Amino acid sequence: MNLYSTTLLTLSIALSVSFSYAQQGTVTINKSSELDALLLIKKEMSVSNNDSDRYKIQIYSGDRAGADDAIKHFKVFYPNWNVIDLYDPNNYKVWVGDFRNRLEVDRALIKIKEEFRDAFRLKPKNKEKK
Structure with missing residues (x-):
């Protein structure tokens, strides 16, 4: 009787496990x-260059x-990457990012410093008068 109940229990567990994965x-x-x-x-607002709270990297300043x-x-x-070419009196600046x-x-x-050793971080000031 013990062998019969053990076999029946093993068989019922095996069948229930096999059916449970069939979902x-x-x-x-x-x-x-x-x-x-x-x-x-949101995407248009994120790429706006008029946002003064954004950081830039300057890679060049000169002619x-x-x-x-x-x-x-x-x-x-x-x-x-977006690149901004900016003319400051007597100087051209290249900002990226x-x-x-x-x-x-x-x-x-x-x-960036691997290719442009003089690059540095900056946060442009808002040029609008309040």
């Missing part, structure tokens, strides 16, 4: 059309020809 699941994702519009607005060379050289290594916080800009600066 199929489906996932349905319902996405609002407003979500796409909000994500697009126009040098600024053009710096931009071409930078785009070889970082083709997806648009970083939200100091940690992001410092991480990028470490990589």
